[in-house]
Amino acid sequence: MLELAKIVRERLKITSPAPEDHLDADLLTAFAEQSLPAPERHQVMTHLARCGDCREVVALALPAEAQMPSVLAHDARSGWLRWPVLGWAAALAAIILMGSVGILRYQARQPGSDISQLVSRDKAATVALNAPPTSTALQTTARQTMTPQAPTAPRAEMRENNRAHQAPTMGAAANTFAGSSPVLSQSRRPTHSNAANAIASAGRVPGIGYGSGAGFGPRSAQPASQNGEASTPAPQRWIATPGTVAKQNPGPANPRQNLPAAPSETVEVSAATPQIQTEQAQAGQTEQSQTELAQLDFDAAVGKAKPAAQAATPSAEEARANPSAVHALVTPVWTITAEGELQRSLDGGATWREVNVEGNSVPPASFSTQQETSRAKKSAPKASSAPSSATKTVFRAVCANGAETWAGGSGGALYHSIDAGGHWIRIVPSAAGVVLTGDIGAIEFADSQHGKVTTTSAETWTTGDGGNTWQKP
Amino acid sequence: MSATTQNSAVQSAVNGLLPELYAKSGCEQVGLARESFAAILIEVGEKHTTPATSEKDARTFLLSLRVEELALARACAAGHNHAWELFLTRYREKLYLSALRIARQDAAARELADSLYADLYGTTTRAGERFSKLTSYTGRGSLEGWLRTVLAQEYVNRYRRTKRLVSLEEESEEGVQFAAAEPEPTVTADSRLESATDEALSALSPEDRFVLSSYYLDGRTLAEIARMLGVHESTISRKLDKLAKSLRKKILAGMMQRGMTRRQAEEALEVDVRDLRLNIRRNLAQESPPAAFSEKSAEARPRERSG
Incomplete structure (x- = not known):
């Protein structure tokens, strides 16, 4: 804006003698609302040009900006997020x-x-x-x-x-x-x-x-x-x-198995959970689980630990296809009930919900039959022969590291999830031709790669690559 | 009804339009009789027309009125309970919000709104009669706008009063401020500069002058001026630029006409601009908290008197 010479301001003031009689509210309102006919508007304008008080009134009486007509609508300040x-x-x-x-x-x-x-x-x-x-x-x-x-x-x-x-x-x-x-x-x-x-x-x-x-x-x-x-x-x-x-992945038939579970999990993900709680909970659980080991039914556990391969494969594919949003936003808290159910809380421990590990899991061998990885070799045949309705794994240990979660229990059942429990991968540790079949009592992962699984029979399995290969001392 | 003889055009226009306007106004709802409504229309018509107004113009005028709001306001003024209820439901909150926007402080806003309520309800008695401020509403603008305007008028009046008190006290207490305000260099401006400026200013159209005063004297923002005039902000911005340039040109020309050389004339103006800059800076330093409304116009008056 240009500077205005001081003399102009001064003369503008001096030559504007404040009129004694001010305009009435009616006229000023009509003026501000642009509803005066031209001659009257001119009169009012002439008055306003010289009367600071009436200008003041008009300015103060301006409606709130939201009420202004559409001509001025784009005066609105921030255009973003409209x-x-x-x-x-x-x-x-x-x-x-x-x-x-x-x-x-x-x-x-x-x-x-x-x-x-x-x-x-x-x-x-x-x-x-x-x-x-x-x-x-x-x-x-x-x-x-x-x-x-x-x-x-x-x-x-x-x-x-x-x-x-x-x-x-x-x-x-x-x-x-x-x-x-x-x-x-x-x-x-x-x-x-x-x-x-x-x-x-x-x-x-x-x-x-x-x-x-x-x-x-x-x-x-x-x-x-x-x-x-x-x-x-x-x-x-x-x-x-x-x-x-x-x-x-035959699309139309299978989704039903997994779809209900996955979206519901997605909905729950909103509150961030401090990870410390996870570790505390899991530490407590590990101890608890060890005390429960005696109750194991070994054979049943072996059977039920193998997810129903034939039936589960397509849905498992499904599961992998949608690892879903679950893990990224929240660190869930884990616990294992006295019955050996794996439970997860997404709200810091206020509510607990059982996690269906087998239902959302994939035995790795079931779809990579041609080129076996070491961990899958032995378990694949078993897995495919196991009935889908087998009794459930009794979980004994859980270990979570952010979204990376390991859960283990009866009959060498070891599951790995990298999306905080949304989907699970069955891991069958094997070393030198020996497969882990004992009951897992403790799982410790220092990071996503290095971990140690201890069975109730005091076997210790370690991995240095996130569960792909295992060593048994 | 003595007024009827003065302007038969209004009278006949009202008679012709009464059925239509009466239906439009919803007078029954607010308990206003047809006769009183007719009287109101005539009164309003006569207030805003001249005896020379033709019947056609009177009709146009009457049709432009916001008869529904007019009827409501007048029914309230006449003390109809239902009208009051309606009025309060419609305007109570808006009135307070407007007061808040004007006064900017909750307490002050409440006080302002309350005092207006009192006026509207008509506690002031005139010759034993209850007189409601709503009687002066004539339906030319919206009732809501009118209420805001009345609030603003009340606020300006009060502010002026209290402002005077406060500033006198302040000035006597703090000599510094008084001293600082003093050295307004009463420009011993060349009389030729003065008269040239006056000439240029007097040639301005009322609207130009309005814009100029609003911006430079009242310190309004471009947006505010634009909204007062119902145009876009950029229009005002362009107008101001143009005005400042043309004023300068005209003043220079005026001074040269009065026998100055171009150089002299430019110098006279330049000196002035620098003065102004200094002045603005000093003003800014002083008036740190922005006053509720522009200080400048308030300041202007004492200076006028002294000068």
Whole structure:
């Protein structure tokens, strides 16, 4: 604004003798509401031009800004987070989503493309670091980078992680339309997911996946970047035939088994739980569980520990496809009841809910039959022969490290979850041809890689690579 | 009804429009009789028209009135209970919120609103009669806007009163402030500069002058001025720029007409601008807490008197 010479201000004042009689409220109101006819408006304006008091009155009597007519509507201060903007953001996110699906489809057709996918998944880890709500993701990343992965590439896990990436796709889309702000950061994630699976799993698990990719990204990126050559055969085969994946996961029939569980978990995830509580709870539980060991029914436990492979496989696939948002936001608190039920609390211990481990678990052998990993070799046949209605595992020990959770119990039942109990992977420790079949009484994991499992028969199994290989002294 | 003889145009316009307006006003609801409504319309019409007004204009005028709010206000003034209930449900909260926006302090706002209520209800008696302030509402603007305006008027009156008291006390107590306010360099401005400025100012249209005064004297923001005039902020911004430039040009021209060289004229103005800057800075330093409404106009008056 230009300076106005002082003389002008001064003369403006002096030549504005305050009129003695002020305008009445009626006229001033009508003036402010622009409802005076032109001649009258001119009269009022002439008065106002010289009468500071009446100007004052008009200014003070201005309505609150919200009431102003539409002409002035864009005077409103902050344009952000208004509906139109969110609408555009949603549209933009949708476009990005579609574009990335297209790119991935193209990549899926190229045999050598998994490396680039892995690279982009590495980027995903970086993205995850930036995503505000996923503090657990951060922890996971840190752990992963610190502890090198053993050379034996767990293909099964790789694949599962591949699939794990798919779930966020739809989740991101769902969130996009909900109009929430983290949308954009999420919608980038599908870039590193396989298109075929993205669609398959997304179709089955709508609405899941708020921030779930964040937790998984680093985990899959790490083994892959280290063992790129070793693991290529399997992913290639898998990626090259997206159709088989679809066959493995028959969409319409199975989702029912898992869908109810997963979304309900997603809904509950909101309050952050301090991790200290987890550790306390679990310490207490470990002791408690050891005292209960005597009650074990060994044989029954063996049977029930094996999840029903045939029936469970498709649904387990399902489970992997939607590792879901559960873990990323909350560190749950774990406990084991006197009956050996594994329970989880997402609200710091106020309410407890039983976690269906077997129902949400996958015996690793069941879908990687061609190339066995050491941990899966022996258990695979057993698992497939075990009846699905077997009695439940009696849990004795649980160990949680952020979203990384281990639970063990009768008959060598050892389950691993990397999404805070959303989905479980059956781990069958074996070393030198010996399989862990005893009752697990204690589990200690110092980090996601290094852990020790102790059975009631005082066997000690250790792993240095997150449960892929085990040593028994 | 003695007024009827003065302006038959209004009278006949009211007669012609009465059924329509009466229906529109919802007088039955608030308990206002048809005759009294007609009388009100005539009164309002005569207040805002001249004897020369044609019947057509009178009709237009009557049709532009907010008869529903007018009827409500007048029914309240006449003491109809139902009207009061309606009035309170509709306006009580708004009135208080408006008072709060004007006074900016809860206590002051309450006091302001309460005193207005008293006026509206009509505790003041005039010759033994209850007189409600609502009687002076004529339906030219919205009743809500009118209430705000009345509040603002009341506030300005009061503020002026209390302001005077306070400032006198302050000045006598704190000699510093008094001294600081004093050295307003009574510009021994060249009379040619003065008269050139006056000439330029007097040539302004009322609206330009309004904008100029609001901005430079009252310290209104562009947004406020825009809302007062019902235009966009950028319009005001452009207008002010243009005004400042054209004023400068005109003043220079005026001074040159009065026998100054261009250089002299420019110098006279430049000196002035620098003066102003100093002045603003000093004012800013002094008036640290922004007053409820612009200090400038209030200050202006004492100075006028002294000068």
